[in-house]
Amino acid sequence: MKPRGKYGIDAPWVPWLWIGIAAVSAAVAVAFGLWGAGWWTVALAWYFVACTVVYLIGAGLYWHASLLGKFAIWDRLLRRVSLSTGDRVLDLGCGRGSVAIMTAIRYPEASVTGIDLWRVGDQSGNSRSAAEANTALNGIGERLAFDTGDMTSLPYPDATFTLITASLSLHNIHTPEGRRMAIQEAVRVLAPGGRVLIVDIQRTREYAAELQRLGLTVSGPTRLGWRSWWTGPWMAATELDAIR
Missing domain, CATH: 4.10.860 (DNA Excision Repair, Uvrb; Chain A)
Structure with missing residues (x-):
């Protein structure tokens, strides 16, 4: 996993x-x-x-x-997805590349992009070079690229990605307006029929409301079990699954 x-x-x-x-x-x-x-x-x-x-x-x-725990959770979530040759995936706040790399390994027919601001307060040793080193270790460098950028202003054209993932990243945007902008940007770059998978702590109902307002069909928030307890059940991660 x-x-x-x-x-x-x-x-x-x-x-x-x-x-x-x-x-x-x-x-x-x-x-x-x-x-x-x-x-x-x-x-x-x-x-x-x-x-x-x-x-x-x-x-x-x-x-x-x-x-x-988060690796086991994303292994389970990514099993739901079906990607075809030429499909593109975007991982928001990719950090050192865990979810982006797992996606690229599971779906060799797809191309994956990770974007991050690389703040070490959000993840220890967080850097683009660390993500690229992990990518090289898994032998998928030709199908996985990383960009430096802000989730609230994505540098991609409309309707670019079939799948967008966000693992414990959206809550690092500290204002409600900023989080709404990140959700709006994700929907903007999501292709028709595309899917958004979000795992986060505390804010998932807020994301769900914005996704529904933007016209997506949303399942969740759904609890993910004890492996997602960040200190205990009072800080449990939940997941959203939204389809355009």
Whole structure:
């Protein structure tokens, strides 16, 4: 399921923040345990022990989702798609190329383009050169190209792509207007009968409403299971499947 190469960690500061909070929680638990002033200090010590465990599990789930879970999810989603010779695919916010590469491997008859601004805050080690290195490792360089560009202003003609994918990228646009522009641009460059597959956290209902407003038939948001828990069920990714 996971192609060859190194794909980094999405928003890499998040699990380390949870580890830091776990360390503070553990220190507070020890302090209350050593104080031993009464039953309430024992209760508080156990409370902070439980908090420590929750934060450690959350960090572990985050690393799993980023390193393994998202690959399993996209392997399942891409199985739904049918592409023909000459079809073109666009991956929005492609990062180090995971979904673009998986698509190119599964559908050798299609050509794939990934576009990104290559911000390292969104993914560790994020760069065009890292994406190109991963592409070379998988031997698909002739069918996969990368562009530097903004999702809110795509440098492609109308009705260019049969399939558009976006994996945990649209939420990195911080304003509702910017996210609407990105959805509008995706629909603009989507060919008649084309498909949009989106996996994201929290904002998928917002995307679904805009896609429906633009005339697409939308399925979802649909939960993707524990492998998409970015710290826990309160930060679960969902998917949208929209057809023009």
